[in-house]
Amino acid sequence: MVSAPAIEEVYNPTGVIQHLYEQYEGSDDEFPAVVASHFSAILFNTDDRASELPSLDIHHPPEAYTNGTLVRFRAMVQDTALSPELYVAKLNNHQCGGWGLSTSNSSEASGNVGYQDLQELTTLWAVSVPAESPWHAEDASPLVSSFPAHVPLRPYKFPIPDVPHIGIQIKMYDNQSSQFLKATDVVTFVGILSSEPVYTEFSSPSEAPVLHVICHQSTPESLPDIKExxxxxxxxxxxxxxxxxxxxxxxxxxxxxxxxxxxxxxxxxxxxxxxxxxxxxxxxxxxxxxxxxxxxxxxxxxxxxxxxxxxxxxxxxxxxxxxxxxxxxxxxxxxxxxxxxxxxxxxxxxxxxxxxxxxxxxxxxxxxxxxxxxxxxxxxxxxxxxxxxxxxxxxxxxxxxxxxxxxxxxxxxxxxxxxxxxxxxxxxxxxxxxxxxxxxxxxxxxxxxxxxxxxxxxxxxxxx
Structure with a gap:
């Protein structure tokens, strides 16, 4: 069960983001860092409430959740060379864009958009942690239920051929923190799940799972206390x-x-x-x-x-x-x-x-x-x-x-x-x-x- 102080963040993350936006008086390009700091303080604290969030893994694939669900994805960064994207950071009536909100409120975003309302986000491709032993994967994501086998959109982006895994496009709005991520880093991403067309330069768009990241944490390395x-x-x-x-x-x-x-x-x-x-x-x-x-x-x-x-x-x-x-x-x-x-x-x-x-x-x-x-x-x-x-x-x-x-x-x-x-x-x-x-x-x-x-x-x- 998710801890009580985190219930609103889990079940209404977009509402929390909008509430933060209404209170925020700084520039739009600095707002994503405010969102990341707010959710990190709640989810990546000493209680590790992030572990209580729904998990994205081979036993709980993207199609098991509805769009807009807040999930965690413990993954390896596979590709950091994807082209950045522009998004509408400010919608009509002082509504916040980004994190999939500009897509869900497309009717509000369809009007004239000023250049000053556009911001850039970082895109990555992440995959299930390759070579992870089953016992450790189950510790990180307890096996609760099972769904039909997930078919990844781009299997060639996973290192080990013919191994079941999740591949997903990561959209990061806090560009400053995303600069520190590099290929093969193992990261826990927390974000709002959606399904969107993913484009490449030489192929037609394909519908793929997308995670709009609100906060993330690199896997900490602890020193176990071994007796004798x-x-x-x-x-x-x-x-x-x-x-x-x-x-x-x-x-x-x-x-x-x-x-x-x-x-x-x-x-x-x-x-x-x-x-x-x-x-x-x-x-x-x-x-x-x-x-x-x-x-x-x-x-x-x-x-x-x-x-x-x-x-x-x-x-x-x-x-x-x-x-x-x-x-x-x-x-x-x-x-x-x-x-x-x-x-x-x-x-x-x-x-x-x-x-x-x-x-x-x-x-x-x-x-x-x-x-x-x-x-x-x-x-x-x-x-x-x-x-x-x-x-x-x-x-x-x-x-x-x-x-x-x-x-x-x-x-x-x-x-x-x-x-x-x-x-x-x-x-x-x-x-x-x-x-x-x-x-x-x-x-x-x-x-x-x-x-x-x-x-x-x-x-x-x-x-x-």
Whole structure:
């Protein structure tokens, strides 16, 4: 149930905006910041009332709601290069425009519109958070009901092919705050849902869901409080070793190091290591995922396996590319903190095309520098990433990649490394939650550990 102080904002957001507009005496171009500040104070406070709003996700698609519903959409920003739009900021009789109001009051806006009544808004394209593990998605949006499968308008704007997701155009009226958003940012948008024609430069308009954002918040990174972290670490290593990696404690130690790392600093190139687990037994059947993949999906918030094959490398895009003024996504356009598992068991002899070589180069560059190229018709831009990479190979090293670490797996259990999810002896829900929090805490603590001046002096003296 939505908290009482937020009821009016939830059920009559346009009325609240109009009331704020009647009280406001400043310039129209500054009013969107007033709206954002008002709703943020109510919805993104310590009570996190935004989480009580109706959610936009694959279980609650846009067609499940009527136009004008205030919803939240936890999403990844996919495209920030969409053209800005003009909207009528002031309607007749001192009525507020924007946030879909100028569309719903089209009869009032149909008269003569002065140039001074027009304002510019920022448009983005956002998608469901790619590679998000089901358990974390359900935590962010509890599964209440189900609707027919949503068919996204532009599936090519989602990084992982053939995965159910929501894609929606975002309209942001607070242009100053929107300037800080960049591709792959994970953001909770709160806005008024509508359905409008969406235009591109080289295609006819298509009806698409649109979210008129009233406020937003980037996903905060908290530092979980872990009691007895050393004990938790030992338990986690023992569980992964026994049930996932065939008793190889050393390999688990290196794996855990890799899972708990992230970009610390770029100036000194302190980046997360890439890891190869070599001598990994082949699967009993083609395309069978290792048990490790199921374990990672239960431990990490964002994770995706990528079974490499020549067909995948030669035909799919791993980097974003603009085609006809529309940014198509690629496998590697993923939010910071994502872990990918590259498996080479499906690779066979054959020819690697130019596209395949470009994809291999993009993966290697991401491992080495944590950057990803976005290709446009006459230019190429490099964006920063923070993605951890694990490579599984049957031989002593990877066919295509040079990783920071190469750990030969010391296991004799063979087929047990490919047990299905149902065959795994999972920890209790409470213990699994502790394992997840431990890995999250290790990542969040990077760069936040301070050394006292006294300790620094002792360390300095011990080196002389």
């Amino acid at each position: 972290p050393c004990s938790v670490r030992r338990e986690l290593i023992c569980w992964i070793s026994e049930h996932v990696l065939g008793g190889d404690d050393l390999a688990v130690e290196w794996l855990l190091l890799q899972l708990s790392s992230k970009v610390h600093t770029r100036s000194a190139a302190f980046l997360p290591p890439s890891l190869t687990l070599s001598r990994f037994p082949p699967p009993p059947h083609p395309n069978t995922l290792p048990t490790l993949s199921y374990a990672l999906s239960e431990l990490l918030r964002t994770y995706t396996p990528v079974p490499l094959s020549l067909e995948l490398l030669n035909t799919k895009s791993f980097t974003p590319e603009s085609r006809e003024e529309d940014l198509h996504s690629g496998y590697l356009q993923l939010p910071a903190g994502t872990t990918i598992l590259l498996t080479e068991s499906a690779l066979r002899e054959g020819k690697v095309t130019e596209k395949g070589l470009m994809n291999i180069r993009a993966i290697q560059e991401m491992m080495n520098s944590q950057t990803l190229d976005y290709t446009f018709p006459f230019s190429r831009f490099t964006f920063e990433t923070d993605i951890s990479t694990i490579v599984l190979v049957e031989s002593r090293k990877s066919t295509f990649f040079e990783t920071s670490l190469n750990i030969p797996l010391q296991s004799t259990v063979g087929r047990n490394l490919y047990r299905s999810k149902e065959e795994v002896a999972w920890p209790s829900p409470g213990k699994l939650a502790v394992f997840r929090s431990y890995i999250k805490a290790c990542k969040a603590a990077i760069g936040k550990v301070s050394v006292s001046e006294a300790t620094s002096k002792v360390c300095s003296l011990s080196t002389h």
